[in-house]
Amino acid sequence: MLTYKVIVSTSRQIIAEKTNSIFLTLINSNDQSSDRVLVNKSFLGGFGIFEREFSFDIRVKKDFGDIVQVKLEKEKNYGHFQWFCGHIKVKTPYGKRFEFPCHCWIENEKEVLIREGTARLPQDDTALLRDKRRGELELQQKQFSWKEWREGYPKGMDHLLPEVQFDAAKTFELDFNFLKAIVESFLNQFKGFIHSWKDMADFEKILEYFNIKNTLLENVMQDWRKDYMFGYQFLNGCNPVMIKKCTEIPDKFPVTHEMVKGFLKKGVTLEQQLKAGNIYLVDYEILEGVPTSSDLVFLTAPLCLLYKNRLDQIVPIAIQLSQTPGEKSPIFLPSDNEYDWMLAKMWVKSADFIVHQLVTHLLKTHLISEVFEVAMYRQLSKVHPVYKLLKPHVRFTMAINAAARDKLISENGIISKISSLSANGMSEVIKKAMETLTYESLCFPETIEDRGMKDVPKYYYRDDGMMIWEAIHSFVSDVVEIYYESDETVKRDVEIQRFVKDVSFGMNNSDMFPESLKTREELVKYLTVVIFNTSAQHAAVNFGQFDWYGWIPNSPTTMRKPPPEQKGTVDMDYIMESLPDLGRSSMALGTAWALSQFQKNELYLGMYPEMCFTEQPVKEAINTFRKNLEEVTNTIKSRNKGLAFDYGYLSPDKIPNSVAI
Numbered sequence: 001m002l003t004y005k006v007i008v009s010t011s012r013q014i015i016a017e018k019t020n021s022i023f024l025t026l027i028n029s030n031d032q033s034s035d036r037v038l039v040n041k042s043f044l045g046g047f048g049i050f051e052r053e054f055s056f057d058i059r060v061k062k063d064f065g066d067i068v069q070v071k072l073e074k075e076k077n078y079g080h081f082q083w084f085c086g087h088i089k090v091k092t093p094y095g096k097r098f099e100f101p102c103h104c105w106i107e108n109e110k111e112v113l114i115r116e117g118t119a120r121l122p123q124d125d126t127a128l129l130r131d132k133r134r135g136e137l138e139l140q141q142k143q144f145s146w147k148e149w150r151e152g153y154p155k156g157m158d159h160l161l162p163e164v165q166f167d168a169a170k171t172f173e174l175d176f177n178f179l180k181a182i183v184e185s186f187l188n189q190f191k192g193f194i195h196s197w198k199d200m201a202d203f204e205k206i207l208e209y210f211n212i213k214n215t216l217l218e219n220v221m222q223d224w225r226k227d228y229m230f231g232y233q234f235l236n237g238c239n240p241v242m243i244k245k246c247t248e249i250p251d252k253f254p255v256t257h258e259m260v261k262g263f264l265k266k267g268v269t270l271e272q273q274l275k276a277g278n279i280y281l282v283d284y285e286i287l288e289g290v291p292t293s294s295d296l297v298f299l300t301a302p303l304c305l306l307y308k309n310r311l312d313q314i315v316p317i318a319i320q321l322s323q324t325p326g327e328k329s330p331i332f333l334p335s336d337n338e339y340d341w342m343l344a345k346m347w348v349k350s351a352d353f354i355v356h357q358l359v360t361h362l363l364k365t366h367l368i369s370e371v372f373e374v375a376m377y378r379q380l381s382k383v384h385p386v387y388k389l390l391k392p393h394v395r396f397t398m399a400i401n402a403a404a405r406d407k408l409i410s411e412n413g414i415i416s417k418i419s420s421l422s423a424n425g426m427s428e429v430i431k432k433a434m435e436t437l438t439y440e441s442l443c444f445p446e447t448i449e450d451r452g453m454k455d456v457p458k459y460y461y462r463d464d465g466m467m468i469w470e471a472i473h474s475f476v477s478d479v480v481e482i483y484y485e486s487d488e489t490v491k492r493d494v495e496i497q498r499f500v501k502d503v504s505f506g507m508n509n510s511d512m513f514p515e516s517l518k519t520r521e522e523l524v525k526y527l528t529v530v531i532f533n534t535s536a537q538h539a540a541v542n543f544g545q546f547d548w549y550g551w552i553p554n555s556p557t558t559m560r561k562p563p564p565e566q567k568g569t570v571d572m573d574y575i576m577e578s579l580p581d582l583g584r585s586s587m588a589l590g591t592a593w594a595l596s597q598f599q600k601n602e603l604y605l606g607m608y609p610e611m612c613f614t615e616q617p618v619k620e621a622i623n624t625f626r627k628n629l630e631e632v633t634n635t636i637k638s639r640n641k642g643l644a645f646d647y648g649y650l651s652p653d654k655i656p657n658s659v660a661i
Contacts, residue, residue: 001060001061002059002060002061002062002063002064002093002183003057003058003059003093004026004034004057004058004059004060004064004067004090004091004092004093005055005090005091005464006024006026006037006055006056006057006088006089006090007053007054007055007088007089007090007150008024008039008053008054008056008085008088009052009053009085009087009088010053010083010084010086012051012400013482014218016531017142021038021039021074021075021605022038022039022072022073022074022075022083022106023036023037023038023039023072023073023074023075024036024037024058024070024071024072024073024088025037025070025071025073026058026064026067026069026070026090027067027068027069027070027071027113028055028064028066028067028068028112029065029066029068029126029128030065031128032064033071034058034060035058036062036073037056037058039054039056043152043172044444047455049263054572064092066092066096066098067090067092067098067116068089068115068116068129069100069113069114069115069116069132070088070090070100070113070114070203070539071111071112071113071114072085072102072106072111072112072114073106073110073111073112074106074107074108074110074249075108082103082172084104084105084106085100085102085103085104085105085114085549086102086103086104086610087099087101087103087117088100088102088114092297092504098116099116099117099296099614100114100115100116100117101117101388101610101611101612102114103610103612104162104163104237105162105163107162109383113132113136115129115222115382116383117383117512117613117614118614118615119383119384119385119388119483119613119614119615119618120383120384120385121385121483121484121493121495122277122381122384122493122494122495123489123493123494124546129371133381133383133505136380136382137378137380137381137495139619140377140378141378141379143161143171143377144157144161144377144378145157146374146376146505147485147581148508149405150427150430151427151431152427152430152431152434152508153367153427153430153508154363154367154368154370154371154506154507154508154509155371155374155478155505155506155507155508156367156370156371156374156401157370157374157398157402157649158333160398160399160402163375164377164396164397164398164399165399166396166399169599169600169601170396170399170599174530188635189527189615192474194633197481197576197579197581197582197585198576199572199576200553200576203551203552203553204221205586206585206586206589207550207551207589210550210593212550215547216547216645216646217546217547217548217551219556219644219645220547220548220550220551221551222427224534224551224553225342227315227316227334228311228314228315230348230349231306231313231314231315231316232313232314232458232645233349233539233548234280234282234306234314235314235446235456235458235459235460236458236460236461236647237544237548238356238360238361238541238544238547238548238549238555239352239355239360239541240459240461240462240541241359241360241447241451241541242282242283242284242308243280243281243282243314243453244280244281244282244450244451244452244453245277245279245280245451245452245453245456246274246279246280246281246305246451247274247275247277247279247282248274249270249274249304249305250281250283252303252323252324253281253305253318253320253325253331254304254316254324254325254331255270255305255317255331256270257269257271258330259317259318259333260305260307260317260333262335262336263307263315263317263333263335264307264317265309265310268391273307276306277452277455277499278307279304279305279306279308280305280306280307280308280314280456281304281306282303282304282306282348282352283303283304284300284301284302284303284322284348284351284352284355285301285303285352286301286355286359286432286433287299287300287355287429288301288303288322288323288427289301289356290421290425290428291422291424291425292420292421292422292425292431293416293419293420293421293422293425294611296560297419297420297558297559297560298419298420298558298559298560298561298562298563298565299351299354299420299558299559300321300322300347300350300351300559301322301323301351302320302321302322302344302347302348302351303316303319303320304316304318304319304348305319306319308456308457308477310332312458313458314456314458315334316334316345316348317333317334317520318331318332319332319333319344319345319347319348320332320343321563321564322563324357326655327370327565328565328566329565330564330565330566330567332344332567335631336567337389337567337568337570339570339571339572339574340564340567340568340570341576342575343563343564343575343578343596344576345569346553346556346559346578346579347559347563347575349554349555349556350420350555350556350557350558351505352555353419353549353555353556353557354420354421354429355418355429356541357415357419358415358421358426358430359428359430359433360427360434360541361538361541361542362404362409362430363430363433363434363437364433364437364441364442364533364537365533365534365537365538365541365542365659366400366401366404366538366659368398368437368442368507368533369394369402369533369534369538369658369659370394370398370401371503371506371507372394372503372530373394373397373398374398374502374506374533375389375499375502375503375506376390376499377497378392378499378502379495379498380495380496380499381495383581384495384496385479385482385483385613385618386495386496386499386527387529387612388613389476389479389527390527390531390601390614391612392532392608392610392612392657393530393531393657393658394534394658394659395533395657395658395660396658396659396660397534397601397658397659397660399660400659400660400661401659408591409423409426410423411423414587415563416589417583417584417587418557418558418580418584418587418588418591419557419558420559422641434509435454437507437512438470438509438512438513439512439513439514439529442529442533443468443525443529444465444466444469444532444537445466447464448465448466449516459648460560460643460647460650461540461647461650462614464632464647464649464650464651465536465537465540465650467632467635467636467650468536468605468629468632468650468652468655469528469536470530471625471628471629471632471652472528472532472535472536473524473525473528474624474625474628475530475621475624475625475628476524476527476620478624479490479618480520480523480524480527481520482615482617482618482621484520484523486520487518487519487520489517489520490517490518490519490520490522490523491517494524494527496517497516497517500514500515500516500517500526501515501516512569514526515629519633525526534657534658534659535605535655535656535657536605536650537657538650538656538658538659539650539654539655540649540650541623542595542596542661543596543598543649544596544649544656545591545592545595545596546592546593546595546596547591547596549588549592550589550592550593552579552580552585552588552589553579556578556579556580557580557584557588558580558582558584559578559579560577560578560579561577561578561580585658595661596655597661598656598661599656599660599661602656602658603656603657603658604652604653604654604655604657605652605655605656605657606622606625606626606629606631606652606657607657608622608657629652630652632651632652633651633652633653636648636650636651641644
């Protein structure tokens with residue numbers, strides 16, 4: 001008899017009933033199986049969260065050779081309990097060792113086949129293993145079927161399989177009911193308070209629940225009325241992707257030199273500043289014509305012209321609150337009375353809130369990440385190196401999107417309650433955004449170049465983003481070179497080609513996304529886009545929400561009075577009646593706080609505890625990646641010491657691996 005020694009690691013257990021019976025079978029390269037062995041129940045019994053590693057022997061009568069697969073089966077027990085397998089190691093009688101990364105849940109009366117952990121392209125498998133691989137993917141395609149949640153949205157999933165659901169720790173921390181609890185605590189605290197706020201100081205009352213001393217939010221509260229703070233947010237706030245260089249004033253925004261000459265450097269004209277690259281534009285045309293949820297709230301599609309002054313600050317110099325110029329759409333200027341100018345800036349920031357939440361955040365991080373995840377499960381075998389590379393970067397994305405569809409963007413969800421839009425209005429904005437959603441628009445360097453933002457000073461989102469992009473690109477390049485010896489290898493990889501084509505289908509915008517990849521360079525860039533947008537880009541536009549939205553007047557989630565059609569008609573009472581009321585303010589604040597929280601055991605960029613790769617060259621590439629990220633972190637921390645406001649949203653130690661909040 002020959003003995004194979006088996007080590008099984010299990011973790012993430014919540015309830016593992018003593019009635020659990022897990023059976024394990026070894027399969028060799030000739031598709032021969034060992035006897036089915038019962039994994040000792042005593043290791044699996046009991047209740048509670050725990051981690052275990054245990055070993056046992058499997059004996060065979062003759063030389064069984066190399067082990068290429070392990071089969072796990074779970075007997076039906078009372079109730080519907082699952083068992084999580086981390087990884088399995090097998091040592092042969094001749095000293096050879098094989099690793100089988102699993103990292104999945106085993107359900108009642110279902111079997112799981114786990115391939116030996118060496119990553120393989122489909123063309124590198126034997127005929128027998130290629131057939132099994134195809135069978136695995138056919139099953140995956142049935143389980144992960146495309147679903148169009150709303151017309152015009154990117155496709156996603158309509159149900160959650162166990163392997164993509166939150167684990168217990170995440171579920172406990174992310175229970176969306178705590179949003180409701182926060183909001184209710186505010187409402188109870190201010191029960192009987194007037195429907196509208198009396199003055200700006202009243203907004204501080206709902207912040208007493210939080211400790212904001214010595215935070216960015218405290219600085220925002222102090223300086224939010226100042227033009228430099230307004231402009232700074234277009235560079236380094238929650239939505240740093242709207243601003244672009246303006247070389248020609250658009251006809252729909254007839255700003256003249258006479259209007260703005262007092263805000264420019266003395267002796268220069270507006271035309272000269274346009275040519276010098278010192279004028280910038282923010283345009284919310286996407287909101288034009290979008291219906292509001294009721295006659296009690298209002299929405300505009302403003303334009304804002306900004307100027308880089310002698311202090312290298314980006315400051316507003318003209319605002320128009322509609323896309324149609326005319327007598328009823330005046331151009332507001334810093335020289336107007338303080339209430340006109342204050343309200344005009346509020347209208348811009350209110351529009352920015354809508355576009356940020358629905359386009360920059362929801363569409364371009366959450367929804368597109370789900371497309372990458374579904375296509376990955378449908379088209380890439382679990383032994384494919386790209387599957388192993390991408391899996392940590394789509395962790396929990398389907399689950400968080402399912403929660404968002406239910407709690408945030410549904411007909412009666414939180415966004416409908418705090419903003420000016422119903423679910424139908426949201427859909428219209430998403431549909432418009434899809435018209436300009438292209439593969440190139442997800443490539444960070446290209447977006448910076450296209451907006452003419454390569455040289456604007458103090459654009460820390462750009463500076464840090466480029467460092468992260470380059471670190472990811474270098475890491476992906478190292479991994480791709482390990483498995484793809486030439487461009488021809490990429491072309492012959494049927495799984496990667498089907499993955500890319502499936503992504504274009506899932507985006508619901510297929511003519512804007514590549515349907516094939518022909519070179520290693522194209523593959524590296526494509527995978528860099530996936531990892532950057534599912535990690536860094538989401539961090540940049542998500543985790544600053546409490547900083548910038550916590551002070552409601554700085555970014556009103558909705559406006560309750562129509563925009564002024566003439567100058568000089570606004571006073572402080574009109575502004576207070578325009579701002580969100582108590583209920584919307586409380587709910588907006590609670591939501592901003594909740595969405596800005598990190599998980600206690602967050603997995604940040606470069607942290608891969610559930611190691612899918614077993615090969616040493618990839619492990620070395622991961623270590624190099626971590627070192628590069630550490631250098632970026634240190635560079636950012638050193639830079640921030642000299643800044644009035646820290647910019648840390650793109651510090652690698654604050655970038656979760658995936659879209660999971």
